Amino acid sequence: MLEVIFLGTGGIMPNKERNVPAVALKYEGEVILWDVGEGTLRQLSIAKISPMKVEKIFITHFHGDHYLGLMSLIQTMTLWNREKPLHIYGPKYTFEFIQNYLKSGFFRPSFEIHVHELGEARLKFKNYEIWSFKVEHGVPALGYVFKEKDKRGSFDLNKIRELGLKPGPWMKELETKGKIEINGKVIHLEDVTGKPKKGVKIVYTGDTEPCERVKLFSERADVLIHEATYLNEEDRGESYHSTVMEACDIAEKAKVKLLVLFHRAPRYTYEEYKREAERLCGHKFIIPRDFDVLRIGEEYELSSLR
Ligand SMILES: [Zn+2]
Numbered sequence: 435m436l437e438v439i440f441l442g443t444g445g446i447m448p449n450k451e452r453n454v455p456a457v458a459l460k461y462e463g464e465v466i467l468w469d470v471g472e473g474t475l476r477q478l479s480i481a482k483i484s485p486m487k488v489e490k491i492f493i494t495h496f497h498g499d500h501y502l503g504l505m506s507l508i509q510t511m512t513l514w515n516r517e518k519p520l521h522i523y524g525p526k527y528t529f530e531f532i533q534n535y536l537k538s539g540f541f542r543p544s545f546e547i548h549v550h551e552l553g554e555a556r557l558k559f560k561n562y563e564i565w566s567f568k569v570e571h572g573v574p575a576l577g578y579v580f581k582e583k584d585k586r587g588s589f590d591l592n593k594i595r596e597l598g599l600k601p602g603p604w605m606k607e608l609e610t611k612g613k614i615e616i617n618g619k620v621i622h623l624e625d626v627t628g629k630p631k632k633g634v635k636i637v638y639t640g641d642t643e644p645c646e647r648v649k650l651f652s653e654r655a656d657v658l659i660h661e662a663t664y665l666n667e668e669d670r671g672e673s674y675h676s677t678v679m680e681a682c683d684i685a686e687k688a689k690v691k692l693l694v695l696f697h698r699a700p701r702y703t704y705e706e707y708k709r710e711a712e713r714l715c716g717h718k719f720i721i722p723r724d725f726d727v728l729r730i731g732e733e734y735e736l737s738s739l740r
């Protein structure tokens with residue numbers, strides 16, 4: 435089960451209703467952060483997620499609303515004597531910015547910080563991959579994909595019987611080895627299991643104008659968290675952001691299952707934004723508030739931690 439916790443859903447600057455961007459992915463005991471806007475430490479504490487569980491932080495770009503919460507997070511980890519290394523990923527200039535950032539103040543981290551500067555990359559971890567892709571925001575900026583590995587299908591009793599076998603301890607052995615020999619006959623795992631299950635795919639755009647790379651990387655995603663800072667083009671003006679309609683259009687074309695409208699400009703109230711989004715967007719979408727949790731299994735379920 436994968437949980438997406440929306441710690442900060444607003445954009446540009448916080449207002450009384452919502453904080454700036456941070457999204458936590460909880461997966462198999464690990465916490466991954468997508469962006470770490472100012473105040474993320476407090477948001478984590480309200481969401482009852484220990485900063486000590488955060489192993490990887492992916493920054494989309496170096497505008498303050500997406501990374502200024504990093505320092506307080508690292509200072510707190512140090513106060514709590516963290517020893518486990520922390521990995522920070524980001525676009526071009528990440529080395530330089532993080533190095534300068536960490537040089538300020540009277541403290542040194544108690545643990546190793548590994549900084550990874552990325553272009554478009556495919557990072558492989560135990561049961562998932564993270565892909566980075568370039569987006570268009572006037573400064574070096576990346577979007578990220580979480581892609582869970584596809585899982586093997588479950589054991590199929592009919593197939594087992596057809597091969598003249600009975601369920602037993604050999605199934606465990608077959609699971610580890612992939613193939614085994616029974617009564618002189620080689621059995622492969624695929625011979626006795628059903629269709630593989632597709633791993634969950636979640637995409638986070640960070641800040642961007644509508645762009646082709648987002649569409650390409652979001653192809654048939656389960657969830658697309660697309661920035662939709664503005665309700666209309668007039669409000670957007672010359673800024674490198676997207677409108678609700680544009681995010682909707684990309685979700686439609688990429689055939690994503692669920693669109694998450696994110697990074698809302700502080701000028702809109704939740705009700706006003708929701709009313710307009712319902713009028714404008716024909717695709718299935720949600721507008722999360724801070725501390726909403728999206729649980730993704732066979733289906734998805736949205737609830738609030740508050
Ligand atoms: Zn932003």
Ligand SMILES: [Zn+2]
Nearest residue numbers: 495497571641
């Ligand atoms: Zn930005």
